[in-house]
Amino acid sequence: MASPDSWTGVVSDSHCGLKHSKASAAAAKCVEKCVAGGGKYVFVAGGKLYQVEPQEKFTGMGGKDVTVTGTMEGNKITAESVEAAASQ
DSSP states (O other): OOOOEEEEEEEEETTTGGGGOSOOHHHHHHHHHHHHTTOOEEEEETTEEEEEEOGGGGTTOTTSEEEEEEEEETTEEEEEEEEEOOOO
């Protein structure tokens, strides 16, 4: 098993994708609405889009800057933890 890494970026959704590459209140509202409508959480970091599992770890984090710790395989991150990113 690979050791966990961490990445900082923004939680978006599968409908809007890279559109929410910057955190904002408007992005948070949109992401949560899209997920409630059947979309899935995704993670945007470094201009790239990653699929994320388990989805429930991302609940309430839509449109926010977060740090994800876990393992990456291809373009999928399996998260061990998702936390609000430290302020810059």
